[in-house]
Amino acid sequence: SQQGEEDPQALSIQEGENATMNCSYKTSINNLQWYRQNSGRGLVHLILIRSNEREKHSGRLRVTLDTSKKSSSLLITASRAADTASYFCATSYGNNRLAFGKGNQVVVIP
Amino acid sequence: GAVVSQHPSRVICKSGTSVKIECRSLDFQATTMFWYRQFPKQSLMLMATSNEGSKATYEQGVEKDKFLINHASLTLSTLTVTSAHPEDSSFYICSARGNQRDTLGYFGPGTRLTVL
Numbered sequence: 001s002q003q004g005e006e007d008p009q010a011l012s013i014q015e016g017e018n019a020t021m022n023c024s025y026k027t028s029i030n031n032l033q034w035y036r037q038n039s040g041r042g043l044v045h046l047i048l049i050r051s052n053e054r055e056k057h058s059g060r061l062r063v064t065l066d067t068s069k070k071s072s073s074l075l076i077t078a079s080r081a082a083d084t085a086s087y088f089c090a091t092s093y094g095n096n097r098l099a100f101g102k103g104n105q106v107v108v109i110p
Numbered sequence: 111g112a113v114v115s116q117h118p119s120r121v122i123c124k125s126g127t128s129v130k131i132e133c134r135s136l137d138f139q140a141t142t143m144f145w146y147r148q149f150p151k152q153s154l155m156l157m158a159t160s161n162e163g164s165k166a167t168y169e170q171g172v173e174k175d176k177f178l179i180n181h182a183s184l185t186l187s188t189l190t191v192t193s194a195h196p197e198d199s200s201f202y203i204c205s206a207r208g209n210q211r212d213t214l215g216y217f218g219p220g221t222r223l224t225v226l
Contacts, residue, residue: 010117030221033214040220040222041219041220043154043205045215048214050221082162088154096207096215097144098154098156098205099156102156
């Protein structure tokens with residue numbers, strides 16, 4: 001199965017700074033998705049980028065996708081304390097099953 | 111957006127007992143539901159995929175006799191952890207999808223299982 005895998009990172013940043021996290025995967029994809037998980041909670045879908053897209057924006061989020069390098073990045077601009085969470089990338093395969101990466105823990109200090 | 115609920119949110123049980131976790135799609139019909147398991151500080155691992163009215167498809171390494179999945183209706187899937195042991199303690203999360211063209215999964219809030 002495919003696995004999205006983030007470079008293992010725990011980010012601790014000041015409120016207002018930007019947070020960048022990366023994800024790499026192994027096989028070809030139809031799309032790549034980013035999710036947020038607050039501690040002990042379910043996942044919230046943030047953004048989906050298709051394999052023929054290179055960059056996508058949604059509010060303070062910017063996602064890039066480089067299919068030649070099989071990697072993606074998620075940028076959160078002007079971070080807020082409420083952005084403190086774990087962020088996962090996921091790739092879909094066979095019957096829209098999702099393979100998740102290891103996750104990035106982001107702590108935004110007020 | 112679509113809402114998926116899980117019940118219970120937390121459960122503590124003794125070793126050897128069985129625990130049932132429910133996953134409901136509240137405002138849409140879910141043709142497919144997915145069950146994931148997440149250990150502390152780790153990622154989500156897909157356990158099985160269930161389609162309404164048919165048997166679940168389990169991922170490699172997941173014991174189908176231990177993790178019983180029933181998807182009897184378009185709004186409800188259940189995961190039963192049979193003869194639970196401490197190593198089954200985990201966070202179980204379901205995801206529901208409305209139709210084949212829906213690439214997004216709507217996730218439930220998760221169920222924290224602790225087996226003593």
